[in-house]
Amino acid sequence: MQDSFPKLPPVDPGRAAGPIPAGTLTPDLLASLLADGDDELAAWTLQNALAERPRAEVFDGLLRDAMTLVGERWQSGRWSVAEEHLASQTLVRALERIRPAQGPEGRVGPLAVLAGVAGEQHSLGLACLDQVLRDQGWSVANLGPDVPPADLARFLARNRADLLALSASLPEREPAIRDAIAAARAAGSNAGPAIMLGGALVADTSLVGRLDVDFVAVSLVAADRFARSVAAALPDRDEGRGPDDPDPAG
Numbered sequence: 218m219q220d221s222f223p224k225l226p227p228v229d230p231g232r233a234a235g236p237i238p239a240g241t242l243t244p245d246l247l248a249s250l251l252a253d254g255d256d257e258l259a260a261w262t263l264q265n266a267l268a269e270r271p272r273a274e275v276f277d278g279l280l281r282d283a284m285t286l287v288g289e290r291w292q293s294g295r296w297s298v299a300e301e302h303l304a305s306q307t308l309v310r311a312l313e314r315i316r317p318a319q320g321p322e323g324r325v326g327p328l329a330v331l332a333g334v335a336g337e338q339h340s341l342g343l344a345c346l347d348q349v350l351r352d353q354g355w356s357v358a359n360l361g362p363d364v365p366p367a368d369l370a371r372f373l374a375r376n377r378a379d380l381l382a383l384s385a386s387l388p389e390r391e392p393a394i395r396d397a398i399a400a401a402r403a404a405g406s407n408a409g410p411a412i413m414l415g416g417a418l419v420a421d422t423s424l425v426g427r428l429d430v431d432f433v434a435v436s437l438v439a440a441d442r443f444a445r446s447v448a449a450a451l452p453d454r455d456e457g458r459g460p461d462d463p464d465p466a467g
């Protein structure tokens with residue numbers, strides 16, 4: 218049995234832990250790992266990229282490009298729906314492995330609500346945005362894909378959010394986006410949350426002027442910047458406390 222293996226050179230374990238050679242962490246590598254169901258190595262790939270670049274850049278670049286490859290291989294018939302589904306599921310698990318740690322501040326940070334508009338099943342962009350916002354200290358309620366507008370409105374009426382991020386990928390979602398925005402505007406107390414819209418759909422810039430949103434972007438780098446500006450404009454959260462209220466800092 219042993220003799221039938223090819224004679225490979227010995228692996229030097231010392232080199233395995235060394236720096237990753239430039240050009241190794243490619244979308245092609247990540248796409249293959251995802252379609253193999255290997256969330257451990259997919260997370261390792263993303264983690265190494267995160268050591269070099271900010272989270273939003275890694276998600277807009279390496280990660281999105283890898284999923285674009287998955288889409289191209291699915292569309293061309295080289296990979297089936299099975300490989301695409303496995304890649305998507307594996308990415309969800311890999312993202313869990315690289316989730317930023319949430320310290321005590323993250324639990325009391327301003328609230329961002331994330332939702333895919335009704336009918337929208339593409340949810341991986343929201344999972345990425347969730348991490349980018351947590352990195353900034355936001356508390357994040359990611360409602361995931363396909364959220365009916367009435368339920369979004371009820372959630373916003375019960376939870377004081379400062380930011381609402383809506384995601385949509387397909388052109389036919391425009392009416393659903395309008396419904397989500399209208400429901401959110403009607404539910405918010407006072408000014409309500411700042412609303413940003415993103416996802417593959419907004420690459421169609423003609424849509425932008427037709428919608429009542431505060432910010433539109435395809436990239437998480439831009440979303441990161443907008444969320445920082447929203448957080449910076451929020452009143453000091455201690456200002457509302459009366460003299461007899463306990464100081465949460467103890």
Ligand code: B12
Pocket residue numbers: 276277278280281284285286287288289291292301302305336337338339340341342343345346382383384385386387388413414415416417418433434435436437439440
């Ligand atoms: C995975 C996938 C699916 C999975 C999604 C699984 C999941 N849990 O999300 C499933 C199988 C459900 C699916 C279904 C469909 N899909 Co699909 N899918 C894809 C695929 C391969 C990858 C998408 C992805 O997750 N990319 C990675 C994420 C991170 O990228 P992203 O979503 O674009 O998000 C980035 C930005 O847009 C941004 N972003 C996202 N959300 C937000 C929000 C805010 C506020 C901001 C600021 C930024 C932002 O941040 C991310 C990082 O940059 C793409 C291929 C491609 N080229 O993208 C096709 C693709 C998007 N799908 C497509 C199609 C046609 C469909 C279906 C109609 C197929 C069918 N016949 O059933 C259905 C529609 C389902 C529905 N009702 O929504 C087409 C869309 C073509 C078009 N533009 O019209 C694509 C492009 C494939 C193709 N080449 O034909 N799909």
